[in-house]
Amino acid sequence: MQGIMIQGTSSDVGKSLIATAFCRAFSNEGLRAAPFKSQNMSNNSYVTKDGCEIGRAQGIQAEAARADASVWMNPILLKPQSEQHAEVILLGKAIDSLSGKSYRETFYEKGLKTIEEALQLLEAHFELLVIEGAGSPVEINLKDRELVNMKVAEMADVPVILVADIDRGGVFASIIGTLELFTEEERKRVAGIIINKFRGDIGLFEDGVKWIEEKTGIPVLGILPYLNDHMIDGEDSLSIQPFARKTGDGILDIAVLRPPYISNFSDIDPFYYEEDVSIRWVRHLSEIGTPDAVVIPGTKSTIHDLRYFKEKGLADWLVWYAEEGGYITGICGGYQMLGRNLIDMAGTDTGSPVEKEKGLNLIPADTYFHEKKKTLQVKGRLHPSIELGMRESLDGYEIHLGETLLENECSGKRLLLLENGEEEGFYGREGKLIGTYMHHIFHNDEWRGGWLNSLRKQKGYPCKDPVPIKALKDEKYNELAEHLQKHFDWEKLKEIIFNWRKQNEMA
Structure with missing residues (x-):
């Protein structure tokens, strides 16, 4: 299977947005790409044409890839109902409401089997998968039965790009800390790093890039400027846009x-x-x-x-x-x-x-x-x-x-x-x-x-014509892809993806 997995040093570092950009960029190059997130936890969902429910991020990524969204792109969706329980959506349909403990104890094997089936079906219909992880891939208390980060990268046998959010601070520690908590085999799978949500003069971060690459031996593939007004739906409540306070007459x-x-x-x-x-x-x-x-x-x-x-x-x-x-x-x-x-x-x-x-x-x-x-x-x-x-x-x-x-x-x-x-x-x-x-x-x-x-x-106040949201949406997918490719080593990413199997077979 050819593909790439995007993991983050924490939640809300921009994984979903970057995955969306990848989907449109690959589609623009004529590739049949599909998004995949094995397990999503979000109350922001998407209804497919056949009336099934998946995470909204994967529905949006499918639109960006110019593909019909399907349950195989997000086979497991967890919708929080309280502090302790979540509704379990399996292949688009609600099957149960479980506590976190019950879910870990009773669902793991079923989840693995469903994920494996989904990957096989997507591989049969698409040329390339853009896989998104969740939260941090090194939560030690969850790592032994996780269904959404390195376990999935191993099942799909794809390289991993690690995304870090510089806007929240601590970007160097978050990168080094995440890599240190990976096993040796997991760390070998990390083929590139993205610094996301950068504000200011990117030239001032050249020393930072050099330090990261020397310290980790992993290339920094891109430094992505903070992007406003991208119009891409957020995955969960962490992604709710901040107050849009406007003042003045009218x-x-x-x-x-x-x-x-x-x-x-x-x-x-x-x-x-x-x-x-x-x-x-x-x-x-x-x-x-x-x-x-x-x-x-x-x-x-x-x-x-x-x-x-x-x-x-x-x-x-x-x-x-x-x-x-x-x-x-x-x-x-x-x-x-x-x-x-x-x-x-x-x-x-x-x-x-x-x-x-x-x-x-x-x-x-x-x-x-x-x-x-x-x-x-x-x-x-x-x-x-x-x-x-x-x-x-x-x-x-x-x-x-x-x-x-x-x-x-x-x-x-x-x-x-x-x-x-x-x-x-x-x-x-x-x-x-x-x-x-x-x-x-x-x-x-x-x-x-x-x-x-x-x-x-x-x-x-005088009446106004509405902003043409529907007409703008597809343009925004293209703008997002262009934004990423402008600040990203796109050719290096494709080299990583398409040479991964060959390099691993030789190893």
């Missing part, structure tokens, strides 16, 4: 409530590219301010996170804000919170059967949590009862356990009419109160533009 202030078990936070990403929109992530009532609109995103545990909002005073504030005519949009778990009651008879949302919780009572609806999760890509239009003059269809995806049942005679309307004929979501108070299960609804340019223009009109 700025719309949008507060996004951040629950502890936030999921699919990429729903918010398009707002970062609207010049007159300021995004604030809010955890506490003291941070809420006087926003022009509030978005309640998805969550892996709606009831737990609703209780968190109640404890912090945010739930009562939302009810007051709605009564004062504020704009509120709830997506997935946020939509469920807006209703009257949440009933978890099977314990799939909380882990405890027969759990019930009062909702915000802003929408006349009750949510029932079922054992089987709904995962599918969806497409539709605004419901015919909503007269907003929007012509474009809307597309996104659904990932949820709960079913939200609206009263037949409610004071609002349904938001969407899907292609399969189903009515979806809630539209009330002339668009000031919206709930939907459609993730990425704000990635639809016409809808996002119309929603923002309603805020602008209320504030007395």
Whole structure:
């Protein structure tokens, strides 16, 4: 198998972004490349065309590689539900909820077998794999039964590139420390080093490169400058973009409530590219301010996170804000919170059967949590009862356990009419109160533009055309690949990849 594995000295060093760049760069050279991450831990997920769930990073990397995303690219996905438990997604479907200890004790052999099968299938259909590791590859307490770093590099028999984040400091110690904790055989597999998130004059780091190469005997293949506005979805909550505070006349202030078990936070990403929109992530009532609109995103545990909002005073504030005519949009778990009651008879949302919780009572609806999760890509239009003059269809995806049942005679309307004929979501108070299960609804340019223009009109600001997010996305993949190749020894990387087997066979 030909390929490369990207490991990092810690979490959030930029492995996913670099893997995405590799996927597009290889695709641009005509190679059939595929991403692979054996085990992902993230509540930011991606729904494949056949309705299966994988880590969002691998779905995005597949897009960059111009390949259809499949479960074989991320055979194991762990979605944290609490401090101790995570939902286990195997080959795209939820199979269990396990504690960390139970997972290590009962799942290891099954995981290895599934990973081996996935690698074989990908090798049969692609020319090259871009494999991503997770966290640090030298966590001593986990290393004996790990399923995602050097064990996978050995199974695939590919060289490893080690990525270190210079922005957080301690880059020399993180590189040397990681290499020292590898076994001798593992260390031999490390064929290159990348210094990521560099700020300033790269020329000032020449002595640093020389020291690293002399100390380790491993070439530094690239020093990648810190990259803003790359538009590539993050893998987990560590990747949530920082506050986009913008000030001055004509700025719309949008507060996004951040629950502890936030999921699919990429729903918010398009707002970062609207010049007159300021995004604030809010955890506490003291941070809420006087926003022009509030978005309640998805969550892996709606009831737990609703209780968190109640404890912090945010739930009562939302009810007051709605009564004062504020704009509120709830997506997935946020939509469920807006209703009257949440009933978890099977314990799939909380882990405890027969759990019930009062909702915000802003929408006349009750949510029932079922054992089987709904995962599918969806497409539709605004419901015919909503007269907003929007012509474009809307597309996104659904990932949820709960079913939200609206009263037949409610004071609002349904938001969407899907292609399969189903009515979806809630539209009330002339668009000031919206709930939907459609993730990425704000990635639809016409809808996002119309929603923002309603805020602008209320504030007395002029309307604007939306930023064409969908058209820009593919351009950004190319820009990312070009950025990497400009600051990277690309020919040396290909030499490492394509000579690896030959060199090891001779050895």
